Amino acid sequence: MFAVPSYDTGLETRNPRLIVASMARPKQSRTKAASALSRDQALHFYRQMLKVRLFEEQVNQLYLGAKMPGLAHLYIGQEAVAVGVCEALRRDDYITSTHRGHGHCLAKGASLDKMFAELLGKAPGYCRGKGGSMHIADQDTGNLGANAIVGGSAGIATGAAMSAKMRGSDQVAVCFFGEGALGQGLLYEEMNMASLWKLPVIYVCENNQYNEYTSYRETTAGEVAARAEAFGIHTETIDGQDVQVVHAKSLAIVERARSGEGPAFLQCNTYRFHGHHVGDIDRSYYRAKKEEEEWKSRRDPVKLLAEWLQKSEMADRKLLDQIEAEIATHIKESVDFALNAPYPDPIEVNQHVYA
Amino acid sequence: MKAPTQATTSAQKASREITFAQAINEALAEEMRRDPRVFIIGEDVAEAGTPFKVLSGLVKEFGTKRVIDSPISEAGIAGIGVGAAMTGMRPVVDIMFGDFITLTMDQLVNQAAKIHYMSGGKLKVPMVLRTTLGATRRSAAQHSQSLHAWLSHIPGLKVAVPSTPYDAKGLLKSAIRDDNPVVFFEDKMMYQLKGSVPAGEYTIPLGVADVKRVGNDITLVATSSMVHVALAAAEALQGAGVSAEIIDVRTTVPLDKEAIIESVKKTTRAIVVDEGYERYGVTAEIASVIADGAFYYLDAPVKRLGAMDVPVPFSPVLEDQTVPTAETVAALAMKLCGR
Numbered sequence: 001m002f003a004v005p006s007y008d009t010g011l012e013t014r015n016p017r018l019i020v021a022s023m024a025r026p027k028q029s030r031t032k033a034a035s036a037l038s039r040d041q042a043l044h045f046y047r048q049m050l051k052v053r054l055f056e057e058q059v060n061q062l063y064l065g066a067k068m069p070g071l072a073h074l075y076i077g078q079e080a081v082a083v084g085v086c087e088a089l090r091r092d093d094y095i096t097s098t099h100r101g102h103g104h105c106l107a108k109g110a111s112l113d114k115m116f117a118e119l120l121g122k123a124p125g126y127c128r129g130k131g132g133s134m135h136i137a138d139q140d141t142g143n144l145g146a147n148a149i150v151g152g153s154a155g156i157a158t159g160a161a162m163s164a165k166m167r168g169s170d171q172v173a174v175c176f177f178g179e180g181a182l183g184q185g186l187l188y189e190e191m192n193m194a195s196l197w198k199l200p201v202i203y204v205c206e207n208n209q210y211n212e213y214t215s216y217r218e219t220t221a222g223e224v225a226a227r228a229e230a231f232g233i234h235t236e237t238i239d240g241q242d243v244q245v246v247h248a249k250s251l252a253i254v255e256r257a258r259s260g261e262g263p264a265f266l267q268c269n270t271y272r273f274h275g276h277h278v279g280d281i282d283r284s285y286y287r288a289k290k291e292e293e294e295w296k297s298r299r300d301p302v303k304l305l306a307e308w309l310q311k312s313e314m315a316d317r318k319l320l321d322q323i324e325a326e327i328a329t330h331i332k333e334s335v336d337f338a339l340n341a342p343y344p345d346p347i348e349v350n351q352h353v354y355a
Numbered sequence: 356m357k358a359p360t361q362a363t364t365s366a367q368k369a370s371r372e373i374t375f376a377q378a379i380n381e382a383l384a385e386e387m388r389r390d391p392r393v394f395i396i397g398e399d400v401a402e403a404g405t406p407f408k409v410l411s412g413l414v415k416e417f418g419t420k421r422v423i424d425s426p427i428s429e430a431g432i433a434g435i436g437v438g439a440a441m442t443g444m445r446p447v448v449d450i451m452f453g454d455f456i457t458l459t460m461d462q463l464v465n466q467a468a469k470i471h472y473m474s475g476g477k478l479k480v481p482m483v484l485r486t487t488l489g490a491t492r493r494s495a496a497q498h499s500q501s502l503h504a505w506l507s508h509i510p511g512l513k514v515a516v517p518s519t520p521y522d523a524k525g526l527l528k529s530a531i532r533d534d535n536p537v538v539f540f541e542d543k544m545m546y547q548l549k550g551s552v553p554a555g556e557y558t559i560p561l562g563v564a565d566v567k568r569v570g571n572d573i574t575l576v577a578t579s580s581m582v583h584v585a586l587a588a589a590e591a592l593q594g595a596g597v598s599a600e601i602i603d604v605r606t607t608v609p610l611d612k613e614a615i616i617e618s619v620k621k622t623t624r625a626i627v628v629d630e631g632y633e634r635y636g637v638t639a640e641i642a643s644v645i646a647d648g649a650f651y652y653l654d655a656p657v658k659r660l661g662a663m664d665v666p667v668p669f670s671p672v673l674e675d676q677t678v679p680t681a682e683t684v685a686a687l688a689m690k691l692c693g694r
Contacts, residue, residue: 096438130473130475135473137478139477139478155435156437156466158438160441163438163442166394193431193432351476354511
């Protein structure tokens with residue numbers, strides 16, 4: 001019953017037309033993108049992706065150690081999407097994020113210490129502890145907030161794009177969402193208006209293949225890309241595990257949007273290495289262990305970039321280890337900062353209800 | 356508590372009689388002239404000027420880039436309003452019928468209302484969402500509800516329920532300048548109601564009730580359309596020797612509790628009249644405010660009159676029974692006063 005993907009042959013699926021959204025690698029060539037990336041850029045991408053990876057692993061540890069209130073939805077496995085897209089943006093461009101949003105926030109420039117502090121409900125956190133894992137917002141980096149309503153930020157991103165257009169600012173807005181949001185009506189209302197009014201908004205659908213605990217193949221009729229194409233929106237489906245592909249495509253569609261050519265829809269095929277949230281340990285009832293292993297061993301975006309860096313002689317193992325050690329130290333310092341930070345003063349409970 | 360008023364007095368100098376619809380139109384036009392960030396988005400808002408013609412002429416002055424006809428996508432335009440408001444604009448989202456706010460609820464309740472709080476005070480949503488309330492237009496169950504209680508329940512939103520052209524204009528201007536999301540309810544049956552409105556600039560702060568009539572025997576606390584029902588009831592009561600004071604709350608959030616409590620302490624009796632459903636409604640909230648703040652002054656139980664708890668029926672014979680009338684208010688007031 002489980003479709004165990006193999007990225008050369010495509011998936012066994014109820015609807016063969018959906019193969020395009022599976023692990024099967026899309027046809028697009030990555031050669032141009034690959035050759036366009038400088039060593040500095042490639043190493044920067046690696047640092048960014050590894051930062052997200054190690055951040056999330058630390059979050060999992062905090063959860064397992066009962067040091068973190070509530071839950072967290074880990075982004076591990078999808079790092080190439082957040083980093084590839086955000087590296088194509090300016091600091092003043094906007095993003096909206098999701099319940100699985102730590103990667104987006106970090107990729108857009110959030111700092112580790114304030115992120116950890118927010119996850120622990122501490123005063124120096126991005127939202128003074130009022131938002132938590134699912135609501136990190138940082139206006140200084142254009143992050144209009146992670147959103148815990150699936151698809152709930154489609155309006156915010158589209159409105160931000162409309163605002164940018166009205167103000168003549170040439171900013172663009174990126175709306176990150178998972179394929180689960182394809183079931184929400186709001187997304188289609190917004191895509192319709194974005195296309196009608198040529199708004200500079202990019203809808204990034206991270207198809208990690210699971211709507212919580214249900215395969216998207218059980219919830220999604222027809223072809224994903226066709227839905228956006230029906231609105232006359234420029235649509236691309238790409239390999240979301242290859243940061244160079246994601247970045248190259250993002251650069252092109254961001255430029256399109258910035259120059260007034262209108263919205264785009266970017267479907268990134270990816271995979272959620274962990275469960276829906278940190279407590280989702282037994283996943284056998286909705287996906288096969290073997291499938292997870294396949295993705296982790298063959299399609300890990302961090303490993304893929306590390307391999308490419310070595311193959312193209314931009315970095316050796318020693319340098320990569322050194323980078324990892326640096327980031328691990330930074331993570332350690334940041335999490336210590338957050339663990340030692342004060343909680344908000346209880347009187348803050350009814351502050352910020354109204355501006 | 357504001358007396359009926361310094362604003363009215365100075366206003367009377369150069370005032371004209373204009374309709375409620377014209378007052379709304381003027382408020383929008385003035386704010387759009389004053390602030391280039393203000394724009395209108397909604398269904399049939401531009402050339403059509405809305406089915407109620409409230410926005411007539413605005414597109415001529417401000418163009419289709421600031422008076423934007425949208426698809427029939429209430430959730431979508433509310434969402435665009437939230438995003439635009441967060442990023443430097445001051446949108447006025449037009450939701451034609453109050454019943455349609457049900458379609459915008461995620462954007463209003465989970466997004467607009469919470470963004471300032473969730474972000475620890477960093478992000479703001481200075482958006483106005485204008486919509487309508489009110490039955491007796493023979494529009495049946497999906498075009499007649501008064502759902503302002505729903506939004507008054509949600510921390511983070513402000514809710515205005517003006518009753519006169521003067522209040523509507525002053526409150527709408529304040530709402531547009533407010534840094535919070537404000538839901539602005541206009542009674543669709545009052546659009547042609549005329550009232551005195553000064554020619555010059557003025558605003559009315561959100562959260563300040565207005566004494567629409569001074570009296571001694573009973574307080575009628577009313578909202579929106581029900582202020583006029585209360586005024587008519589007060590006229591009838593005067594003939595029977597009962598002096599009714601009318602408090603128009605003007606905004607349900609913030610609620611001017613002090614004005615309500617002070618009035619009831621003086622009169623010792625109160626009826627709360629509102630066109631929303633009675634069950635769990637605005638009347639219940641205000642009655643509890645009175646019970647809590649003026650308990651030892653009361654000579655009678657606080658009574659409530661809201662819309663009958665039924666879907667609004669179409670047939671006039673049925674529909675007219677569902678909303679409070681001057682007669683029902685007056686009869687209840689007589690009873691409370693022992694007449």
